[in-house]
Amino acid sequence: xxxxxxxxxxxQMPRQWYNIMAxxxxxxxxxxxPATGEPVKPDDLxxxxxxxxxxxxxxxxxxxxxxxxxxxxxxxxxPTPLYRARxxxxxxxxxxxxxxxxxxxxPAGSHKPNTAVAQAYYNKKEGVKRLATETGAGQxxxxxxxxxxxxxxxxxxxxxxxxxxxxxxxxxxxxxxxxEVIPSPSTRTEAGRKILEADPxxxxxxxxxxxxxxxxxxxHEDTKYALGxxxxxxxxxxxxxxxxxxxxxxxVGDYPDVxxxxxxxxxxxxxxxxxxxxxxxxxxxxRALAVEPTACPTLTKGHYAYDYGDTxxxxxxxxxxxxxxxxxxxxxxxxxxxxxxxxxLVSQLYHEGLIEAKALPQRxxxxxxxxxxxxxxxxxxxxxxxxxxAAIEEALEAKEAGEPRTILFGLSGHGHFDLxxxxxxxxxxxxDYEYPEELIQEALxxxxxxxx
Ligand SMILES: *Cc1c(COP(=O)(O)O)cnc(C)c1O
Numbered sequence: 001x002x003x004x005x006x007x008x009x010x011x012q013m014p015r016q017w018y019n020i021m022a023x024x025x026x027x028x029x030x031x032x033x034p035a036t037g038e039p040v041k042p043d044d045l046x047x048x049x050x051x052x053x054x055x056x057x058x059x060x061x062x063x064x065x066x067x068x069x070x071x072x073x074x075x076x077x078x079p080t081p082l083y084r085a086r087x088x089x090x091x092x093x094x095x096x097x098x099x100x101x102x103x104x105x106x107p108a109g110s111h112k113p114n115t116a117v118a119q120a121y122y123n124k125k126e127g128v129k130r131l132a133t134e135t136g137a138g139q140x141x142x143x144x145x146x147x148x149x150x151x152x153x154x155x156x157x158x159x160x161x162x163x164x165x166x167x168x169x170x171x172x173x174x175x176x177x178x179x180e181v182i183p184s185p186s187t188r189t190e191a192g193r194k195i196l197e198a199d200p201x202x203x204x205x206x207x208x209x210x211x212x213x214x215x216x217x218x219x220h221e222d223t224k225y226a227l228g229x230x231x232x233x234x235x236x237x238x239x240x241x242x243x244x245x246x247x248x249x250x251x252v253g254d255y256p257d258v259x260x261x262x263x264x265x266x267x268x269x270x271x272x273x274x275x276x277x278x279x280x281x282x283x284x285x286x287r288a289l290a291v292e293p294t295a296c297p298t299l300t301k302g303h304y305a306y307d308y309g310d311t312x313x314x315x316x317x318x319x320x321x322x323x324x325x326x327x328x329x330x331x332x333x334x335x336x337x338x339x340x341x342x343x344x345l346v347s348q349l350y351h352e353g354l355i356e357a358k359a360l361p362q363r364x365x366x367x368x369x370x371x372x373x374x375x376x377x378x379x380x381x382x383x384x385x386x387x388x389x390a391a392i393e394e395a396l397e398a399k400e401a402g403e404p405r406t407i408l409f410g411l412s413g414h415g416h417f418d419l420x421x422x423x424x425x426x427x428x429x430x431x432d433y434e435y436p437e438e439l440i441q442e443a444l445x446x447x448x449x450x451x452x
Contacts, residue, residue: 004086006248008079014243015066017236020274020345022062023281026352028232028344031316034308037450040316047218048225050126053119056233064236066118073117073150077106078240082248087375089395096398096405097254098391101245101272102378103412108173110381110413111268112143112228115237119226120147129222130154134184134209137163137336137383138170139413140228145179155179156223158186158212161204170417184209191215191312205328206339211312218314229265230309230318230343238271245408246275256286256408258394262386263290263299263357264336266343268412277354288355289394290346291386293365295433296329298322298342299350299357301440306450307341317448320347323435324443330433336383340443358390361432365389366425369415381413382421 021028030039042054049057056064066074085098103111123131131153135141141157148155157179164171164183171181184204185192191211195202202208210227217225227234242259249255259276261269273288280286292299299321307322309315320341327340341347349355362382368389369380380388391409398405415422424430 002086003252004084006082006084006251008244008247010075010079012247013071013074013079014240015071016063017066018239018243018275018278019059019062019064019236020277021232022060023278024348025281026348028348029319031318032306032450034313034315034317048214050122050128050224052122052126053233056236057231067121070118070121074114074240079244080105080241082245083376085376088372091371091375092392092395092399094395094399095403096395096407098395099249099254099256099406099408100391100411101241101408103241103268103410104378104381104414108139108142108146109416110139110143111238111241111271112140113146114240114271115228115234115267116143116147116226117150118237120144120151120153123224123226124151124153128153128224130156130220131226132156132158132213132216132223133226133228134158134160134206134213135163136160136206136209136338138167138174138417139336139381141179141181142170142173142177143228144226145174145177148179149177156213156216157181158184158209160184160206160209161202166420167417184212186212188212189215191314195311203328205311207311207325207327210310211314214310214314215312229267230339230341232345234267235270235274235343235345238267239274241268241271241410242273242275245272249408254406256406258287258289258405258407260289260291260387260390260394260407260409262337262383262410262412263292263342263346264383265339265341266290266346268410270343270346272410273355277349280354289390290350290355290357291390292357292359293337293386294359294361295435296323296338297359297435298340299347300359301435303444303447304347304351305447307447309341317450318344320344321350322447323440324446326446327443330435336381337386360386360389361434363425363430363432366422366430368392370425378411379415380411381415382418384410384412387411
């Protein structure tokens, strides 16, 4: 019998997260204080994050126990299924085997609750009453709203204004889970008021919304901040994805030649790929490919430099690939891939040639997503569609070369809240957009001068 869905038992769920920092060939560069340029000390981060998270951010331990309370909640949807995309393989006529790890079965519809639940848990444990955060496409805001509701925390979500207007049902979902949702830029914060003064019609950006949420947390004693991607602890929480996928492939006696993930801030890509990179560091041959939009080509066209994490320069500076903290991305539909920077861990691995990256235009990714949906049934989130299309391209390359290849990609979420984007695609209204080189050069003028 040919297996389609490879399932793990709840008992086989990972009980520890994998921390890639223990195994990286070179230690990661420290984040720097936005005002002084000195390496950030734990105390600097204390207004924003609980101590347990700050410790995880810099931990060198290879394995970190997942708390029982977090495992309990993970069990609501984990372990997630690994699928063999037999129908897609057939449609492509490829000799390649295509597997995908599906994170859309979580209540919020993406991988993001894997870290939201962990972060809410540590905040609750340290007596925090409210979490403030930003959301672009609404995926992270929903995930944190869900997690806060499960742990009895209040939640305030600054939602990038274009998304707030484009995706009313994401907002409804957050409100059902009890969150307060505010379009950003808002008049609620100093950072928001400044942006509105300069540009009353600002569509907002993740960088701006991060500034608002961080300011909200820093100015309220009972409130902390939670970030849905980019930071080391977030990517570590997401490694449950790759650890499960490895165990699932083992059940069918397979191992990937290439692991593919859509890359915005790097969390689902890192979560899936890092456990395989552990094998690569130990000498095994495996490729990892991060896929981003041509409209926000952080890895493929950005600079590897220290930059601020947000527009108002409240967040630490990190060494990463960046398009500049003033970057305001075009309104493409993969809202979750519009951040100006990228995970410092993913950035460093790319800089050192240990992973690959490619950028894809939006019409191609929707074409891939529709082909996928017509053969596999699941409607991918536009973000996830980047991984889908890259996997299709790998499979077609294998066909061209007439060689077998085992492809594993992350289907990070479903697209049920993104049907407006599919509508636009089906109506032929989507245009490809390549972020202009001049604008990249311009934004890079504003990079902080850091000597290292
Ligand atoms: C947020 C999101 C992404 C991009 O974020 P990463 O941190 O790069 O994973 C990708 N896919 C989905 C479904 C998302 O919600």
